[in-house]
Amino acid sequence: MAPSQREASPKLKAAMEECKDKINTTIENLIPETDMTESPLFEAMRYSVLNGGKRLRAFMVIEGAKIFGVNPSRARRVAAAVECMHSYSLVHDDLPIMDNADMRRGKPALHKAFDEQTALLAGDALQALAFEIVSSDETHEDPRVRAELALQLASAVGMNGMCCGQMLDLIGETEKFDVGTISRLQRLKTGKLISFACEAGAILGKTNPAHRQALRNYAHNLGLAFQVTDDILDFEGDEEEMGKPKGQDAKKATFVTTMGSDQARQRAEMLVGQAKMHLHVFDEHRVSLLKELADYVLERRQ
Numbered sequence: 001m002a003p004s005q006r007e008a009s010p011k012l013k014a015a016m017e018e019c020k021d022k023i024n025t026t027i028e029n030l031i032p033e034t035d036m037t038e039s040p041l042f043e044a045m046r047y048s049v050l051n052g053g054k055r056l057r058a059f060m061v062i063e064g065a066k067i068f069g070v071n072p073s074r075a076r077r078v079a080a081a082v083e084c085m086h087s088y089s090l091v092h093d094d095l096p097i098m099d100n101a102d103m104r105r106g107k108p109a110l111h112k113a114f115d116e117q118t119a120l121l122a123g124d125a126l127q128a129l130a131f132e133i134v135s136s137d138e139t140h141e142d143p144r145v146r147a148e149l150a151l152q153l154a155s156a157v158g159m160n161g162m163c164c165g166q167m168l169d170l171i172g173e174t175e176k177f178d179v180g181t182i183s184r185l186q187r188l189k190t191g192k193l194i195s196f197a198c199e200a201g202a203i204l205g206k207t208n209p210a211h212r213q214a215l216r217n218y219a220h221n222l223g224l225a226f227q228v229t230d231d232i233l234d235f236e237g238d239e240e241e242m243g244k245p246k247g248q249d250a251k252k253a254t255f256v257t258t259m260g261s262d263q264a265r266q267r268a269e270m271l272v273g274q275a276k277m278h279l280h281v282f283d284e285h286r287v288s289l290l291k292e293l294a295d296y297v298l299e300r301r302q
Contacts, residue, residue, distance in 0.1 A: 008299075012292045019062050019079075020055045026080040030133065044114045044122035045129075049087040052105035056226075057082045059293065060197040064215055067286045068205025074139055078149065078200045081133035084126045085153065086193060089162055091123035098166075127157070140204060148203050156192040165189025172253030182253050183224060190230075191223030198222075198290075214281045218290065221275035226297050228268040231256040233300075272298045 008016070031045050058079035065075035094101040094109040095116060101109050111119035133139060134149040155161055165188030168177075172185065198219035202212045231254040255264040272294045279287040 008296045009292060012289060012296060015063075015289055016054065016056075016059055019059045022076055023055050023058045023062075023079050023083060024050060026076045027083060030080055030084075030129065040114065040118055041121055041125060044110060044118045045126055047113060048091050048110050048122055049084055049126060051107055053083070053087075055079075055083060056293070056297075057086055057194060057197040060194065060219070060290070061200045063287075063290050063293070064198050064201030065204055066201070067282055068201055068207050068211075070201055070204045074204055075201060077133055077136075077139045078204065079197075081130040081153070082193065082197050082200070084133070085130040085157060088123045088126035088130070089157070089166075089193075091119050091126070093166070095119060098170075142206070145203060145206065149200065152196050152199065152203065156196040161188055161192035162190075165192070169252065175253070177253035177258070179255070179258055182255060182258055185253070186224060186227040186255075187220065190227045191220060194223040194226065195219035211281065214278050217278040218275050218294075221271045221278070222294055222297060225268045225271035225275065225294070228255045228264050228271065229298060229300060232261055232264055232268070235261055268298055 027049055028046070031042060031049065033039075033046070034042050061079035061082055062072075062075050065072070065078075090104060091110045093099050094104055095111055102112055103109060107113070109119075110122060114122075130153065131150055134153055135146050137143075137146070139149070140146050157163065165185050168181070168185040169189055172182070177185065195216055198215045199212055202215055234254070235256045255267065259267065275294045276291045279290060
């Protein structure tokens, strides 16, 4: 069974394109071009973070912030920080010592376009920039909000988040994992940053714990659904649409290699349904695009 060929609604498409344009502009301003001797670092950072991408995580930040009436410029800064952090993870993930991937988003991976040393430094610099952004008073005047953003971002990407998930991913190349362990792996490697992206708007808006928890629960299910569909695409997607070879994860412990594509697809559908249910605590018109995004994650082809 091929992946669904339905597309995002015109409303969601327009909102995602607008978000992408604004976040790209924000990132371009945060990582300026330079003619100084160290310019290859800046060029590599820009190549990585401005090298395409759907900006799904940034979109989650923006839409989550809208629920609470957050200043759009503040939300865009946090969204840019999330994209910098995400790009850092991809740069390091593609390195020969990790996944050894040659292509990313239809273009040469950063270590191929530049070199391994520059890719390593660019990834490090993107991670540091993400924390610099969320810690700046331009992002929020309340130091407690800035501290909470930095704390939650660090938790999402450190030893209890993305890095731990990546370690499990490496172990999964030689050890057999059950579905529970794979779910934990993906919750850490992919889901934690998605969770931060969804919760960031609530942090900026200084809302109550119940609203933060609802967005966190939405993100938990959405993040797993995202990874399940990613596994399905790696197994049966179109290489031209994906911008990278398929079958790269065939030797890893994934939902598809463990459950088969049909059961994996059923699991993704269940997770998307659960994700949307967690948004019932908010006014429908404020979360309509987040609900549509959940369906888009299930139906995406790249």
